[in-house]
Each structure stands twice: as C-alpha cells, then as structure tokens.
Amino acid sequence: MNMQKPFAITLDPGSSLANKTGTWRTERPVYVDRLPPCNAQCPAGEDIQGWLFHAESGDYESAWRHLTRDNPFPAVMGRVCYHSCEGVCNRGKIDAAVGINSVERFLGDEALKRGWQFKGPASESGKHVLVVGAGPSGMSAAYHLRRMGHRVTVKEAGPLLGGMMRFGIPKYRLPREVLEAEMQRVVEMGVKVELNTRVANIATAMQEGHFDAAFLAVGAHIAKRAFIPAKDSSHILDAISVLRSMEGEDQPMLGRRVVVYGGGNTAIDVARTAKRLGATEAIIVYRRTRERMPAHDFEVEEALEEGVMVKWLSTIRQAGEGALTIEKMTLDEKGNPQPTGELETLEADSLILALGQDVDLSLLEGVPGLEISDGVVQVDAATMMTGHPGIFAGGDMVPAERNVTVAVGHGKKAARHIDAWLRGTQIAQSVKHAPATFERLNPWYYSDAPKTVRPQLEMARRTSSFDEVQGGLTEDNALFEARRCLSCGNCFECDNCYGVCPDNAVIKLGDGKRFQFNYDYCKGCGVCVAECPCGAIDMIPETV
Amino acid sequence: MTAPIKFYQTGTFTVGNRLLSPEQRSVQSSLERSNSLNSGHRACQGCGEALGARYAVDAAMRATQGQLIAANATGCLEVFSTPYPETSWQLPWIHSLFGNAAAVGTGIAAAMKVKGRNNVRVIAQGGDGGTTDIGFGCLSGMFERNDDVLYICYDNEAYMNTGVQRSSATPAGARTATTMAVGAEPGAQFGQGKNVPLIAMAHEIPYVATATVADLHDLETKVEHAMSIRGARYLHILVPCPLGWGAASQDTIKLARLARETGLFPVFEAEGGEVTAVTKIRRRVPVEEYLRPQKRFAHLFGAKGQQQMLAGIQARADRNIKRFGLLDVETAE
Amino acid sequence: MQKQIEGSRAVAESVALCRPEVICAYPISPQTHIVEGLGELVKSGELKPCEFINVESEFAAMSVAIGASAAGARSYTATASQGLLFMAEAIYNASGLGLPIVMTVANRAIGAPINIWNDHSDSMSQRDCGWIQLFAESNQEALDLHIQAFKLGEELSMPVMVCMDGFILTHAYERVDMPAQAEVDAFLPTYEPRQVLDPADPVSIGAMVGPEAFMEVRYLAHAKQTMALERIPQIAAEFAQRFGRNSGGLVRDYRCEDAETIVIALGSVIGTLKDTVDELRNDGVKIGVLGIHSFRPFPLAAVRAVLQGAKRVVVLEKSFSVGLGGVVSTDVRLALSGLQLNGYTVIAGLGGRAITKASLARTLRDAIADKLQPLAFMDLDWGIVNRQLAREAATRRSGPIAENLLRDIGTVASKVH
Known part of the structure; x- marks a missing residue:
C-alpha cells in the first residue's frame, strides 16, 4: 500500500474479517448424513444412492464396484429383483421413482461387457467355510467370505450354479449366460464349487471336510401339493x-x-x-x-x-x-x-x-441345537446363526420373504457374522442414520425428468421365444436415470450451501470433500438448511 | 439414442453442479469466486441484499477479470459493509451519498475513459430507495446520457436502513412504518409505486433486466451479459429482507422464488427498450402462498382479512403474467 | 497573451489550460458562459483528453465530479446560487472525502424571491462545508485563481471554490493576460491523487464513521485548512514569480499603512472601494482597504496584522445573516479579539443592487465620524420597508412581500442602474 489513505474514511479491502459475526448465532447448521429410503429398503443392503452417485458422473466401474461391495450380482438383480427400493423412492412423490433396477442392470451388463472382475482377498485367514447350495444366498455368502480371506467350498446338489435362479426363473426373465457369468465371476475369486454334491448331513459333512463354519442355503425346490x-x-x-x-x-x-x-x-x-x-x-x-x-x-x-x-x-x-x-x-x-x-x-x-414350495431340511437331522418350525430353520435374526454354533443359514431355509434379493442379503449378512465368529470378535451394532424423509428435501432444485421406460421386446417374439422380454437401458438412458436420483439426505456437492450463504460462511473443501461451516462468521440464518436440496443440513441450538 | 445428455440431476437450479463442465458452472460455485463482499459484514441474518450483492458483484468481477470499480448509494448495503474501521468490500468501492450513486458511477466511468483505461468497468448500486426515489434523477440522467455504467438496484421494497419506511417500490398492501396496517385500507396504497425497469426501458438504454436472489444462474448470466455491453445498463434484483418483510431468516430465497412464481415479480430482459427474454414461471402459485409467510402482509389474512386487497394483489400478478407472457402457452389460462 | 474577453470566457480558457479531465456542466446564470466555453473547447478538440458531461442537475454535477476525482481524474464544475444549494449535500461530501475538485461559483443571490444578480449569499451559505473558498477581485484574478486552485487543492486533497461576482465579473469584457499552456504546465503538476479507485489497489472510500473517530476526521480537515493558510501565500508568490503579477494570497491591503479606518471586503467591490479610498485620501482621510482573497481558510492572523494599528474597521458585506447581520464581520471580529476597534458592518449590494462610489463615500464618512449604525444597510429604501411593516401590522393577510414592494415603487423594478 503506497497510498496514504485518509484517516477513517478510506479503508483496506476485506478488513471486515476482523468482525466475527458468528457470535450472533443462536442456532448452528451442521452437516448430516441421513439414510435414504432406497438404501433402508434394500433387502440386499445395497448403498443404492452411493453407487448411483458414481453412475451420475458416468463412472460406471466405480459405480459397479461400489454396488458389488454389497451385492455381487447386479446383472441378475437388474432383471429379477422386485426393486422395492423404487417403491419407497422419494422421487416418486415428485414424478416417478428413479429406475434403480434398470441402472443396476445396466451396470451389471456393462461389467460383463467390459469383463470387470472382483479383486481377491488381501490376505488369507486360514479358515475354511462350507456353503451348502449354490443359489443366490449361498453364492452371495461365498463371495463375501472369500473377500474376507476365507477358503470357501460350495457344495451344490444340482448340476449347475444358480439354484432357484436357474430352476425357478424362466430364461425370458433371466438369460442363462448372464446368470452363468455372474456365478463364474465369484468362482474365479477362488471359491471351490462341487456340483452334483448333495450334503446328506451337515454335521458329518463339516466333520469330514474339517470346516470351521458352515452356511446353509438350500433352496425351496419341493413343490407343495394340494389334493x-x-x-x-x-x-x-x-x-x-x-x-x-x-x-x-x-x-x-x-x-x-x-x-x-x-x-x-x-x-x-x-x-x-x-x-x-x-x-x-x-x-x-x-x-x-x-x-x-x-x-x-x-x-x-x-x-x-x-x-x-x-x-x-x-x-x-x-x-x-x-x-x-x-x-x-x-x-x-x-x-x-x-x-x-x-x-x-x-x-x-x-x-x-x-x-408354493418347501425346503428339504433333511441335512439338518441330528444336529444338536437346531430349531425347526414351519418348515424352516430358526436363526438369530441379527447374525443368521442357527442354534448350533458355527452353523449359519439363509435364503429359503429361514423365516423370511423368499426372493433372490432377500437371499443375497442373507448371504452377505451371514458372511459378516461368520467372519466375526471365526475371528472371535463381534460386529459392533452400527448406529443407523435417521431417515431421509421427503419432507426434508427442497424438491424445487431438481429438474423435471420423468422416468425412462426400458424398451420391451415386441410381442410376437415375446410369445414365441424365450428371448429376454425386458431390454436394458442404453448408456444415455442409464445416465439420465441415474441422474434422477435426489441423493436424499446425503450431500451431493451441489454447492447450494456454499452459494446461498449471505455471509460466505461455508468453506468448500473441493471435489469429493464436501463442505465445512465457518462458525466464525455463520450468523445462523438457516438459508443453507432451507435451500439444501437433499436435506443434508440440520439446524441445532447453539449451546451457550 | 445419440442425443447428448442434457439433464444434470438438478439442472441449473442449484448453485453448482459437479456434473457440469467447469466453464458452465456458476461463479458462486467456484472456489476462486472473488467474495467481493467479504465475511464479517453486519447485515442481518439471512439478508437478501448481502447475498444479491455478492452474487452480482462477483459475477461482474469475473466478467471483467477483476477490473471493476463500484459506487454505492447510502443504505443498508453501505452501512453494513463499511463501518469504520472495517470494510467488507474487496474491490475499489466508493460511497458518496444516498441519491447520487449513478452520477458517481458516471464520474468514475468518465475518468476511466479519459485515462484510456477502457478495460476498467463501473457498477453503481443502491437499494430501492436510493434508486427509485432519491437517486432517480441521477439514475435517469445516467441512462439518458448512456454512460458506461451498470446500475444495480437491490430491491427490498422499502427503506430498510432507516427502519422500514415506504418507498416507491413498496408493493400495495404492504405494511411499513409509514404505511401502517391500520384504517380502512391498511398498508401501502393501491395504485401507487413505480416500475423502474420499465422506466429504464423507456430510456431505450442498451440493456435492462430483472432478477432475483432465487435464481443465481439467471442473475449471473444477466450480469455477464450486461458487462459485455457498453453504455447504460440497469439490473433490478429482488432481495427479500427478513427484518423488513417480517419473514423467517431462512426463507429469503424461498420468498424471492415465490415472488417470481406468483408473477408478482416478473423476471425479464430488454434491449434497446424491447423485451427480449422472459423467465417463465415454473410452478405457478397463488399470491397468497407468497404473502402469508410475511408479517408485512399479515393484516390481509385472519378473521379481519382483506379479501378485496388480496384479490387486488392477485390481479396484479395476473396482469404481469399476461403482460410479460410469464406462462408457457399450454399452461396459460 | 493579452486578450479582451468576457470574464466567463477567460475563466473557461484558464480552466482549460489546467487540463481538467472531467468537466460537469449544468446551466445556471450567471455561471453558464463558463461551461459553454469549456464545452466548445472540448467539442472542438482544443481541450483533450477531457470528458465534458452535460448532467441533469447541480447535484449530479458535483456527484459526477466526486466519482471522477475519486477515480483519479482532475475534475471541474461551475455553478451559482440555487445550484450551489442544490448540490450542497455533495459539496460537503466532496470535502469530507478529500477530493480536490475545483469549482467556480459565479456569486449570485439566493431566492426567494428569485434573483439572478450578484451577491455573496451563495458562497457564504457554504462557508462551513470544508472547501477552500477563494474570492476574485477581477477577471484577471479569477482566471489566475483557477490555476492556483488546482495546485492548492490537489496538494492538500481538498476541494476549492473560486468565487467571482456574477455578471460584474462573469459578463464583463476586460483585458486579461492569458498565460501560455507551457507556463501553466510548468506551474501545475499532473494530478497525483492521495487516494484513488483502482482495481490494482482496491480501497473502500466513504466509510461510515461513528462517534469514535468522527471528531478526529473533522479536526484533520481543519488541520488541512490550517496548512492551506501557509500554502496559499506561497503559491501566490510562486505564481507572481512565474507570471509576473499578484493574484490570490490570503489578503491584500491597499493604503492601509497609516490608516485609521480600514474597510474590509471580498470580490470585485474592492476595486470600487479602492477608488473611493483614493478620493477620501485626497480629502486627507486616513483610510485603507483590506481585501480578503481566502475566505476559507479564514486568515485570522493576516487580518489582525493589518488591522493592528487602525482605530476602526468597516466590513462591507454582500451577504447577510438574517437575524444577526454580517457573515464576514463575525469572522473579522474573531481576528480582532482583544483589539479595541470600532466596528461597523455595512450590508450592501444584495441581489445585485449597485454599489456606487457615492454611496460608499457617504457611508464611509459616516463611519469615520462614528455616526454609522453598527449594522448598516447601504441604500436601503426605508420608505418601502416601513410601509410594508405597517401593512403587515395592520393586516394579517397582507400579501406577498416582493409583489407589495414592487407595487410601491411602481415600474422601477430594481435599483440596478
């Protein structure tokens, strides 16, 4: 500053930083993460919003990897999952739910097309787990257990992988090459599979194979009869x-x-x-x-x-x-x-x-501690462990809705608890985020965008062949659909808080790093809270 | 399907958008924004004017690569930004008087011209009182001479700095300290007030636009466009005042949005005296939705409500919608 | 170069020699010819670079000058009377911000009743505004003072008013010596602002200053004016050295060395007074004239020094503080503190009433005889005044004063001869 400034009437730029207006505040904004309804709903425990976030920017591999942290079968899921996530999607209250299922299928198909593979475990645990049944639940558990570093052997009574996905779902809904590919990808992680191998008695099988734990996932193959x-x-x-x-x-x-x-x-x-x-x-x-x-x-x-x-x-x-x-x-x-x-x-x-169908539970005969009622084996809902230590069960065998997604979810959950059980630890009960309700959103900010309809096979071919009825989304469509996600309850870095603060009291930390409040200057007006599209900011009283 | 994906989750409604290419993003989303009006200013919580001023001036700073000088009328913006010994401004800035910001702008522009510094651009700014009332003569003179100044009016619809008195921008029915909510026709008189954007257009200056703090991209685009033009330009920005309007501090942007969506505040652009673009109403709402959250209109509601006045305000919104074509044809009545 | 030109033209050319960069023009008699002349010089290209701006009011004129000056441009405007009052708010602002604008005030009465002729009411109404106020005795001095004003104002970062009597000077064709551009350039350096609006070094000018610093700001303005008391004579001396004539300065006395009676005045009336003094001197009266050329800052010491040896002082004023009396007299009295002088205030020439040698001689003789009222009104028509007072005493709704007076005096509308 060479200028000799006149006293008091002329001031240095930006000097108001000396005035900490944060002292005016009676309430403070805080960033929160809330549980989006899709994630809360997903029986397979997918972080749907999390993988859509990557898909939104066209980073499909990251999206697929994020998705497959929870569910290894997106191409199957994208075809057979009943996508109850879409039923609870907040976007449904604006126009139509995000086509989560179709994006999932797109990612699954993209992975098959590009040949993306799962990474093997970082280290081996030395433990060996027996999985009975190569259906969705068993293969899901095998996948997760393998990722955790355990040796896994899957014994399957039938001649092929897939269980009820293969024997209960027609081709026109689930092409076999898709099913086969997603099953094989798990096998390629180093999971040992024994086909045409019926486990007559679990206790014997474990003993003979020196297994440290078992996950039972026998499908409901026996048809119910009526007179x-x-x-x-x-x-x-x-x-x-x-x-x-x-x-x-x-x-x-x-x-x-x-x-x-x-x-x-x-x-x-x-x-x-x-x-x-x-x-x-x-x-x-x-x-x-x-x-x-x-x-x-x-x-x-x-x-x-x-x-x-x-x-x-x-x-x-x-x-x-x-x-x-x-x-x-x-x-x-x-x-x-x-x-x-x-x-x-x-x-x-x-x-x-x-x-309807029943499960053949004969392999459980004579195993102490097991409780069977209503044709299924009872498990601890938190851990999927049966009354017999080290034996876990899921899928059609346990009391739950019977569908592929639930089965996959059981596999994941059981795998985590088998891992903990094998390591002699316990999984800390994670505190679930509060729900991201529609009322917390500011839907003004989302563009009008109706759901993309997936193409369907023309009628003549539908009734004369077993070609897949439901087509997939094109990349453009998938991208569009992914971008319909509202990111309920979780910051998606729209910069609104950073922009709308009249006091420049929001610090932008850069791509992927979100934001931080500058409480030195935040006056607590709450504009950022009101204008956060996805409801990821709470206003809490200031403690004096 | 080879059409490019144009849809970006939040479109351009949010301040930023990670899916847009950097050059398409707003000034306000940028880490490098100039924060022309720095933290530490003494504006009330949720001040629309502080927000509008940073939006507009930052945009002008980007458009001029920082070669910008501002003249400021007396008023809230001046008082809260420059109480000795601190100023919030980060660009060369001068406050002279209440009614002369436009003329001071003219003087600065003349100085830059005479010195051959044509890259340095000038804005003059003030509130609605300093613009539509006391500063109106100087404003009109600046327009008429087509001086190279962008004048920005931050309209919060009353003299807020002096304690919420009525200005010629105060809407009919609004309670102010000089149009109290008493008597047979409470609030500001119907049939009064002036529309300075239209008056500016009558000067046939190169560019006139209105905007609100609720639509940042629109505002920034207009500032940027204004800075690409030489001569007198006028930008009229609606900036809700939580204190003066009797509204919650977090509702500042919401109210600006509702003002537009009701049709009460038409958002448009005009060049050479002709309207060239209109921001259409996205989700039309009745005026009541806009008026109810504001205590300055409280007397219109409740047991002793003023149905006739409400109808009058709605009629005004309807007239704007028709006059400016604020609704798409298919949704228009 | 010697020229026989109108005073306004002389000032216009003189201002042009100072290379102003921004000129704000708004018409008001009797100043208008000055900006007309400048407008022509700019339009013709003789004065460049310069922005000549036809503003919409005097308020805008000063405001544009404020903006221009703050942005580093040498700025000039001119006004008079109502115009000066209309820009009053901006006048205070310019000085408060320390912007060295130069403004010519072609002194004129203030209405109502509206009156376009000369007196000093306009400048005097702004005596506390913080500007330097210089008064010209002649057209030559008027043009010289503008050259000095830019130098002085820019050195001190203070605005300067150059006051010259409307019509009497502005519209009088007289011989003047117009300096050459090179001479002015050598005398007046380019404008180096103390503060400037520049994106390269941003500042905020015009902060709100509360009780904690306002008095200091005001005192600093006063300190500046005190510095001006030193600089004004120095600049006048430098000017005299370069241009070969005495113009400006704080005060200039005429035949005061042994004077028992000293008449104090500002502006063009000093010339008439000098003639009157010469005549009285011929009659053996020990009388002199003290012309005040810098009214603000007021040269208390210089005035006191001249008056030290006198017995009586007569302040001849073209302004009038209604309800009190003289405006200049008050300041003179301050300069005389402790001195036992007989003091007279003579109000004369308001609204352009002619100040004749005869009336002056008569009035001064009364003063020398100590027969003059302490507050005297030269050539006041007491008949008219008394008749109106009587009318008002008798009738509540006695009608407008000016019209009543004109009715009384018939077709002769004023005493301008």
Whole structure:
C-alpha cells in the first residue's frame, strides 16, 4: 500500500474479517448424513444412492464396484429383483421413482461387457467355510467370505450354479449366460464349487471336510401339493418341475390348453413359459381377485399382454381327462374366498400346480441345537446363526420373504457374522442414520425428468421365444436415470450451501470433500438448511 | 439414442453442479469466486441484499477479470459493509451519498475513459430507495446520457436502513412504518409505486433486466451479459429482507422464488427498450402462498382479512403474467 | 497573451489550460458562459483528453465530479446560487472525502424571491462545508485563481471554490493576460491523487464513521485548512514569480499603512472601494482597504496584522445573516479579539443592487465620524420597508412581500442602474 489513505474514511479491502459475526448465532447448521429410503429398503443392503452417485458422473466401474461391495450380482438383480427400493423412492412423490433396477442392470451388463472382475482377498485367514447350495444366498455368502480371506467350498446338489435362479426363473426373465457369468465371476475369486454334491448331513459333512463354519442355503425346490380329485389320465404337473425341466434337454409336453393353479410369481412364470412352449391357451386359475394376487403386478401385466388368461375367484374342484371342474368363489368381509357352489368346466390338456414350495431340511437331522418350525430353520435374526454354533443359514431355509434379493442379503449378512465368529470378535451394532424423509428435501432444485421406460421386446417374439422380454437401458438412458436420483439426505456437492450463504460462511473443501461451516462468521440464518436440496443440513441450538 | 445428455440431476437450479463442465458452472460455485463482499459484514441474518450483492458483484468481477470499480448509494448495503474501521468490500468501492450513486458511477466511468483505461468497468448500486426515489434523477440522467455504467438496484421494497419506511417500490398492501396496517385500507396504497425497469426501458438504454436472489444462474448470466455491453445498463434484483418483510431468516430465497412464481415479480430482459427474454414461471402459485409467510402482509389474512386487497394483489400478478407472457402457452389460462 | 474577453470566457480558457479531465456542466446564470466555453473547447478538440458531461442537475454535477476525482481524474464544475444549494449535500461530501475538485461559483443571490444578480449569499451559505473558498477581485484574478486552485487543492486533497461576482465579473469584457499552456504546465503538476479507485489497489472510500473517530476526521480537515493558510501565500508568490503579477494570497491591503479606518471586503467591490479610498485620501482621510482573497481558510492572523494599528474597521458585506447581520464581520471580529476597534458592518449590494462610489463615500464618512449604525444597510429604501411593516401590522393577510414592494415603487423594478 503506497497510498496514504485518509484517516477513517478510506479503508483496506476485506478488513471486515476482523468482525466475527458468528457470535450472533443462536442456532448452528451442521452437516448430516441421513439414510435414504432406497438404501433402508434394500433387502440386499445395497448403498443404492452411493453407487448411483458414481453412475451420475458416468463412472460406471466405480459405480459397479461400489454396488458389488454389497451385492455381487447386479446383472441378475437388474432383471429379477422386485426393486422395492423404487417403491419407497422419494422421487416418486415428485414424478416417478428413479429406475434403480434398470441402472443396476445396466451396470451389471456393462461389467460383463467390459469383463470387470472382483479383486481377491488381501490376505488369507486360514479358515475354511462350507456353503451348502449354490443359489443366490449361498453364492452371495461365498463371495463375501472369500473377500474376507476365507477358503470357501460350495457344495451344490444340482448340476449347475444358480439354484432357484436357474430352476425357478424362466430364461425370458433371466438369460442363462448372464446368470452363468455372474456365478463364474465369484468362482474365479477362488471359491471351490462341487456340483452334483448333495450334503446328506451337515454335521458329518463339516466333520469330514474339517470346516470351521458352515452356511446353509438350500433352496425351496419341493413343490407343495394340494389334493385335487383326479382321474388317472389327467395330466397334472407341478410348476417347479416344469420350470426345472426347461433347463434340460427335453422340454416338457404340456399340450395346447394349459391351466395353472395358483396366484404367485411362479404361477405367472409357468403360464408364460407354457405360452412360449406353444400353448394356445394358458389360463391361471386363482381363487381371489387381482388386487389380492401375491404375484407382482408388473409380471401379471406382462403375462396378460402376452395373452395369458386368468380366471379370478376360482378353484379347481376336480381334474378329469382333458377338462377341469371349476368352482366360482366369492370373497367374504375378511377378504377370504368362500365357495359359491357354482361350477363350470374348463378344457385343459394339462394342469400345473403352482402352490408354493418347501425346503428339504433333511441335512439338518441330528444336529444338536437346531430349531425347526414351519418348515424352516430358526436363526438369530441379527447374525443368521442357527442354534448350533458355527452353523449359519439363509435364503429359503429361514423365516423370511423368499426372493433372490432377500437371499443375497442373507448371504452377505451371514458372511459378516461368520467372519466375526471365526475371528472371535463381534460386529459392533452400527448406529443407523435417521431417515431421509421427503419432507426434508427442497424438491424445487431438481429438474423435471420423468422416468425412462426400458424398451420391451415386441410381442410376437415375446410369445414365441424365450428371448429376454425386458431390454436394458442404453448408456444415455442409464445416465439420465441415474441422474434422477435426489441423493436424499446425503450431500451431493451441489454447492447450494456454499452459494446461498449471505455471509460466505461455508468453506468448500473441493471435489469429493464436501463442505465445512465457518462458525466464525455463520450468523445462523438457516438459508443453507432451507435451500439444501437433499436435506443434508440440520439446524441445532447453539449451546451457550 | 445419440442425443447428448442434457439433464444434470438438478439442472441449473442449484448453485453448482459437479456434473457440469467447469466453464458452465456458476461463479458462486467456484472456489476462486472473488467474495467481493467479504465475511464479517453486519447485515442481518439471512439478508437478501448481502447475498444479491455478492452474487452480482462477483459475477461482474469475473466478467471483467477483476477490473471493476463500484459506487454505492447510502443504505443498508453501505452501512453494513463499511463501518469504520472495517470494510467488507474487496474491490475499489466508493460511497458518496444516498441519491447520487449513478452520477458517481458516471464520474468514475468518465475518468476511466479519459485515462484510456477502457478495460476498467463501473457498477453503481443502491437499494430501492436510493434508486427509485432519491437517486432517480441521477439514475435517469445516467441512462439518458448512456454512460458506461451498470446500475444495480437491490430491491427490498422499502427503506430498510432507516427502519422500514415506504418507498416507491413498496408493493400495495404492504405494511411499513409509514404505511401502517391500520384504517380502512391498511398498508401501502393501491395504485401507487413505480416500475423502474420499465422506466429504464423507456430510456431505450442498451440493456435492462430483472432478477432475483432465487435464481443465481439467471442473475449471473444477466450480469455477464450486461458487462459485455457498453453504455447504460440497469439490473433490478429482488432481495427479500427478513427484518423488513417480517419473514423467517431462512426463507429469503424461498420468498424471492415465490415472488417470481406468483408473477408478482416478473423476471425479464430488454434491449434497446424491447423485451427480449422472459423467465417463465415454473410452478405457478397463488399470491397468497407468497404473502402469508410475511408479517408485512399479515393484516390481509385472519378473521379481519382483506379479501378485496388480496384479490387486488392477485390481479396484479395476473396482469404481469399476461403482460410479460410469464406462462408457457399450454399452461396459460 | 493579452486578450479582451468576457470574464466567463477567460475563466473557461484558464480552466482549460489546467487540463481538467472531467468537466460537469449544468446551466445556471450567471455561471453558464463558463461551461459553454469549456464545452466548445472540448467539442472542438482544443481541450483533450477531457470528458465534458452535460448532467441533469447541480447535484449530479458535483456527484459526477466526486466519482471522477475519486477515480483519479482532475475534475471541474461551475455553478451559482440555487445550484450551489442544490448540490450542497455533495459539496460537503466532496470535502469530507478529500477530493480536490475545483469549482467556480459565479456569486449570485439566493431566492426567494428569485434573483439572478450578484451577491455573496451563495458562497457564504457554504462557508462551513470544508472547501477552500477563494474570492476574485477581477477577471484577471479569477482566471489566475483557477490555476492556483488546482495546485492548492490537489496538494492538500481538498476541494476549492473560486468565487467571482456574477455578471460584474462573469459578463464583463476586460483585458486579461492569458498565460501560455507551457507556463501553466510548468506551474501545475499532473494530478497525483492521495487516494484513488483502482482495481490494482482496491480501497473502500466513504466509510461510515461513528462517534469514535468522527471528531478526529473533522479536526484533520481543519488541520488541512490550517496548512492551506501557509500554502496559499506561497503559491501566490510562486505564481507572481512565474507570471509576473499578484493574484490570490490570503489578503491584500491597499493604503492601509497609516490608516485609521480600514474597510474590509471580498470580490470585485474592492476595486470600487479602492477608488473611493483614493478620493477620501485626497480629502486627507486616513483610510485603507483590506481585501480578503481566502475566505476559507479564514486568515485570522493576516487580518489582525493589518488591522493592528487602525482605530476602526468597516466590513462591507454582500451577504447577510438574517437575524444577526454580517457573515464576514463575525469572522473579522474573531481576528480582532482583544483589539479595541470600532466596528461597523455595512450590508450592501444584495441581489445585485449597485454599489456606487457615492454611496460608499457617504457611508464611509459616516463611519469615520462614528455616526454609522453598527449594522448598516447601504441604500436601503426605508420608505418601502416601513410601509410594508405597517401593512403587515395592520393586516394579517397582507400579501406577498416582493409583489407589495414592487407595487410601491411602481415600474422601477430594481435599483440596478
């Protein structure tokens, strides 16, 4: 400063920094991380928002790696997961939920296309874990256990990897090369797999193999039966057998008129399969109404589009040769179906029963400490450990909703606790962040962007082949879809707080490092809180 | 699908956006922003004017590579930024009087011209009182001569520095210390007040624009555009005043947003006296939504509410919407 | 170069020789010819580089000058009367900010009643504004004072008013010696501002100053004016050396050496007084004239020094502090503190009323005889005044004074002859 400044009237620039206006504050803003509803909902415990964040910038490999920290099968998930995350997505309250599932599939497919592989463990623990069943739960556990440095041997009764993913889900929903590829990728981490190896008794198997722990993940392969008076000549099959036989050389002979009995997803799957096998009529007989059908609505819709018919409020009284006797039902006040006595005849070359499945629990016989009820083995919900120390279980075997995502989640959870158990430690109960509710968002800031619709296979090919019905997103679409994420409850570095502070009291730490409040100058006006799009700032009273 | 991805999660509504290329990002999102109005100023909590001033001046600083001088009218902005012995300004800045900021700007611009320093640009700034009332003569003179000054009015719709008295920018119905909420027609008189952006347009100066602190990108774009033009330019920025409006300090931006979304504060640009662009209303809301959070309009509501006055204010918003075409055709009534 | 030109033109050319960079122009009689002349010089390209700005008011004129000066440009404007009052707020601001603007005030009365003719009410109304106020006796001095004013103001970072009598000087065609550009350039250095608005070295000018420092700021302005008391004679001396004539300075006395009676005055009336004094001297009266050329800062010591040996002092004023009397007299009295002099204040020439030698001689003879009222009003028509006072005493709604007076005196609207 060469200038001789006039006293008092002329001042040096920026000298107001000497005035610490932070002393005016009665409340202070603090950055928080809140649990987004998608993450909270995900049965597989995926950090959905976390991997979408990477996908938003087009860094798909980082997104995939982030995703596969929790779930090793994004290509499968992106096809068969019922994506309850989307049901709770806050964006649904603005326009439509983020297409999480379709982005997940895109990432899964991208990984297969690019040949991305999992990294092996940093060090070996020297422990050996037996996994029974190469389904979603077993392979998930194998993946996580291997990552943690344990030797893993998977014993699978069937001839192929995938368990119920292979034998319960039709190809047109899950192409086999996709399933195979994601299973193989786990194997390539150094997981030992023994196919066609049925474990008759777990205690014996562990003893013989010198396993330090076991994770049991046997699928529900046994079809439930219902008593239907039938003539010998009537052609009655069970759904799970039909679907399983689709994996073999010989496709099942179902005839031209196929009736499926049941209202779950398996009923839908088998009806659609029948249609593809050439049935002119595939009719589902279900005793309640569409609203009460356990099958997922989008699957029902797709089936109806493909020409599958449904007789609602109907039960099968009798199966005869080439025909069924159907009784009309009515719903009582409680919504339970009641017979009306009104009968009709339905022509059918075959009847497929899709009334649910059971698990073969015979391998547990004689193992002390196990508790079995309602056809499943009881586990500690926190650890997935059975009553027998060192034996854990998950998937269809334990009390839970039966689907691939839940099974994958069990595998991960069990793996973490097996690891802790093997190391003699305990996993500290992590404090869950408070939920990122819609009310905390400032939705003004998000651009209007309706959900991207995935392309679907044209109808002619859908009903005549087992080509995949649901297409994937293009990269552009996937990027768009990822960018619809609101990042509920977690800073996504939109710079709003940094920009809207009238006092420059927010320090920007740089890309990926978020922000920090400068409490020397923050007056506690709360504009940053009000204008944070994703609700990642709380206002708390100042302590005096 | 080969179309480029244009959608960026929050579009351009947020201050920054990590998905945008750096040159597309706002001045305010930058680590290098000049913070022309530095921390430590004595503006009230949630001051819209402090925010608007930093937005505008930082943008002008970037547009001129820091070759900028500011003249400032008396008022809140001056008082809270430069009480001896500290100033918050980081650019050459002068405060002379309440009513002469535009003329001081003219003088600085003349000095720069005569010295051949054409790269140094000038802004003059003031509140609505210093602009639409006491400074109006000098402002009009600066416009009429087409002096090379960008004048920025930070409009908080009353004389806040002296304790919330009515100015010619005070909206009808608003309570101020000189238009109290008493009598048969409480608040500021209907049928009074002046629209300086339109008056500025009548001078046919190169550039006139309005903006709010709720839309930073729009504001910065306008400042940047203004600095690319020579001659007299006018930017009128709505800056809510928590104290004077009787609003919560955290609602400053929200209220500015609502002012625009109701149609009460039309956001537009004009060149040479003709409107060239209008910021459309994104989600139209009735004026009530804007008025209710402000205590200065409290007398319009409640048991002894003023339905007729409310209707009058709504009519004003509707007129703006029609006059400026603030709604897209398909959503317009 | 000798020139026979109008006073306004002389000032315009003189200002132009000072190379002002920004000139703000707003018309008001009797100043207008000055800015007209400058406008022409700028438009023709004779004065460049210079920004000549036609502003919309005197308030703007001073404000533009403030901006320009703060940004480092030599700035000039001119005004008078109502215009000076209209810019009053900015006048105080310019001095408060220490901006060395030079302004010509073509002295003129202040209304109401509106009156365009000369007196000193306008400048005197701003005597406390912090500007240096120099008064010119002649057109030659007026043009010389502008050259000195820029030098003085810029040295001290203070604005300077050069006061010259409206019409009497501004509109009078007289012979003047116009310096050459090179001479002025040699005398007046380029403007080096004490503070400047420059992006290379940003400062905030015009802070709000509270009770903690305001008095100090005010005192510092006073200290500056005290310095001016020293610099004004020095600059006048330097000017005399370079240009060969005496112009400016604090005071200039005429035949005061042995004077018992000294008349004090400012501006062009000093010339008339000198003639009157010569005549009185011829009659053996020991009388002299003391011209004050720097009214602010007021040269207390210089005035006292001249008056030391006198018996009486007559302050001839073209301004009037209504309800008190003389404006200059008050200051003179301060200079006389402790001296036992008979003092008279003569208010004369308000609103352009002619100050004749005859009236002056009569008034001064009364003073010498100590028959003069302490506060005298030269050539006041007591008849008119008394009639109006009587009217007002009789009738509450007696009507407008000026119109009443004009009605009384008939077709002769003023005593300007």
